[in-house]
Amino acid sequence: MEEYALIMRHEDGAAVASPEQMQAWMKQTMDWIGSIAAQNKFVSGTGLPFDGARVVKSDKTVTNGPFGEVKETIGGFIVVKASSVEEAVEFAKGCPVLQGEGNTMEVRKIAKGDGVH
Amino acid sequence: MNQPELLPHLFRTEFRKMAAVLVKSLGIGHITTAEDIASETFELALKSWPYKGIPENPVAWLYTVAKNKAKNHIQRDLLFAGKIANEMKSTFSSAEEMDIDLSEQNITDSQLQMLFALCHPVIPAEAQVALSLRILCGFGIDEIANAFLTTREVINKRLFRAKEKLRQQKIAIVFPDQRELALRLDTVLTTLYLLFSEGYYSESDDNVLREEFCREAMRLMELLIRNPSTDQPKVNALYALMCFHASRFAARRNKNNELILYHHQDETLWDEALIRQGAYHLHLASRGEQLSRYHLEASIAYWHTIKADSREKWESVLQLYNHLLTMSYSPIAALNRTYALSKVAGHAVAIGEALKLNLDTNPFYFALLGELHTGHDPVQAKQYFQQALHLAATKADQLTIKKKMESL
Numbered sequence: 001m002e003e004y005a006l007i008m009r010h011e012d013g014a015a016v017a018s019p020e021q022m023q024a025w026m027k028q029t030m031d032w033i034g035s036i037a038a039q040n041k042f043v044s045g046t047g048l049p050f051d052g053a054r055v056v057k058s059d060k061t062v063t064n065g066p067f068g069e070v071k072e073t074i075g076g077f078i079v080v081k082a083s084s085v086e087e088a089v090e091f092a093k094g095c096p097v098l099q100g101e102g103n104t105m106e107v108r109k110i111a112k113g114d115g116v117h
Numbered sequence: 118m119n120q121p122e123l124l125p126h127l128f129r130t131e132f133r134k135m136a137a138v139l140v141k142s143l144g145i146g147h148i149t150t151a152e153d154i155a156s157e158t159f160e161l162a163l164k165s166w167p168y169k170g171i172p173e174n175p176v177a178w179l180y181t182v183a184k185n186k187a188k189n190h191i192q193r194d195l196l197f198a199g200k201i202a203n204e205m206k207s208t209f210s211s212a213e214e215m216d217i218d219l220s221e222q223n224i225t226d227s228q229l230q231m232l233f234a235l236c237h238p239v240i241p242a243e244a245q246v247a248l249s250l251r252i253l254c255g256f257g258i259d260e261i262a263n264a265f266l267t268t269r270e271v272i273n274k275r276l277f278r279a280k281e282k283l284r285q286q287k288i289a290i291v292f293p294d295q296r297e298l299a300l301r302l303d304t305v306l307t308t309l310y311l312l313f314s315e316g317y318y319s320e321s322d323d324n325v326l327r328e329e330f331c332r333e334a335m336r337l338m339e340l341l342i343r344n345p346s347t348d349q350p351k352v353n354a355l356y357a358l359m360c361f362h363a364s365r366f367a368a369r370r371n372k373n374n375e376l377i378l379y380h381h382q383d384e385t386l387w388d389e390a391l392i393r394q395g396a397y398h399l400h401l402a403s404r405g406e407q408l409s410r411y412h413l414e415a416s417i418a419y420w421h422t423i424k425a426d427s428r429e430k431w432e433s434v435l436q437l438y439n440h441l442l443t444m445s446y447s448p449i450a451a452l453n454r455t456y457a458l459s460k461v462a463g464h465a466v467a468i469g470e471a472l473k474l475n476l477d478t479n480p481f482y483f484a485l486l487g488e489l490h491t492g493h494d495p496v497q498a499k500q501y502f503q504q505a506l507h508l509a510a511t512k513a514d515q516l517t518i519k520k521k522m523e524s525l
Contacts, residue, residue, distance in 0.1 A: 033443060034438060034443070037443045038438075040446045040475075
């Protein structure tokens with residue numbers, strides 16, 4: 001069993017959702033996570049709220065928000081257990097983030113910390 | 118109270134107090150001696166009261182006898198056991214110096230300290246429960262064996278090994294300091310939750326005994342709640358959970374002692390006072406930021422005190438299970454989550470989710486699939502119930518599944 005990070009990428013992080021939308025989205029996200037957890041495949045995860053976000057550049061200048069020239073940003077991630085990348089991809093397909101056009105899910109294997117990865 | 122009733126009653130209430138105080142006074146290595154002294158005290162009462170009459174103050178009589186027996190024991194040890202009694206010698210140079218304090222305050226303190234000592238992570242959870250039942254609740258070996266559906270020998274062995282472990286590791290009978298408390302409280306709560314569940318889900322035919330196990334678990338929880346440093350949100354949450362479950366005691370069994378499922382229970386038999394008490398403690402549990410699995414389980418149990426189906430109820434229950442599963446997975450939570458999902462999103466969605474659960478050695482998994490097909494595909498439902506029946510380990514579960522099949 002490997003661990004994979006399922007990373008939620010929003011095409012436009014600056015887009016503002018209404019509180020009702022946010023609430024519906026939270027519920028759907030929890031249903032998605034609950035489905036994975038009910039299979040005993042959930043490891044951990046967190047949302048990454050956009051408010052208060054900062055970007056530190058190589059010249060140490062700091063800008064507000066993760067969205068400078070690129071609008072795309074990460075909304076959160078979860079870590080799951082899966083026997084293959086294909087299984088992890090199947091989990092990713094269920095994420096409600098994908099209802100937003102242009103949004104994507106990135107599936108990445110977690111390094112094992114064995115000095116090789 | 119007349120004599121035949123009085124002694125069993127006193128045994129119930131006083132044995133455990135004496136046992137806790139005596140172990141506290143004699144040391145963790147002398148649990149068996151403490152038990153023996155407490156037992157002998159009651160034997161003496163049983164022999165002498167019928168002839169001499171009930172003493173004016175029966176409890177004081179028992180305490181005095183127990184104290185004297187303890188002092189005699191120490192005296193004997195000091196005189197004859199030499200080296201073996203070394204550890205005691207360091208504490209008491211003579212039996213006269215030893216004070217066996219059976220005041221209300223010391224009883225409470227001793228019980229609380231013993232709770233932490235017995236629920237020490239060095240001994241297995243099962244043994245913690247058995248030891249707590251014996252020392253903190255005063256149940257007999259036969260009663261404990263009956264509840265665990267096993268023999269005296271098995272329980273005696275389990276208790277013996279656990280006592281040896283406590284002795285070897287020299288576990289201190291003290292209330293843990295603040296730092297230690299944070300680490301140890303969870304083990305205590307797990308044990309008390311197990312103790313409660315042992316009563317609630319026991320296969321034993323002894324109804325009274327089962328309920329007493331639950332009440333004892335709740336009594337020990339109350340000790341924690343009354344102590345300011347353990348009166349924590351998660352403690353209140355677990356206590357609330359127990360109140361909600363216990364409120365259904367009278368409605369859970371029929372005259373033949375068969376389990377009545379939630380949906381068929383007569384809710385006028387639910388204990389309103391316990392439900393209110395649970396709600397009060399769940400409210401107390403919501404102070405602060407702490408969110409434990411007990412908060413989630415108590416909230417789910419709260420929703421089940423409202424029998425009527427509503428969208429709000431099932432959506433809340435579903436979200437609580439989602440949350441609970443991310444915190445701690447268990448097959449039963451996974452199955453219950455899927456049932457809640459069927460109430461929110463319909464049976465078809467829930468069946469799809471159920472098939473992913475990978476629980477095909479679990480009878481309740483097939484029972485859930487049978488349930489989800491009921492009313493939609495009776496043939497398939499029957500097949501699933503048959504698989505459930507094949508796997509069901511207990512008579513109660515088999516009976517429940519058979520009833521489901523009959524009503525298809």
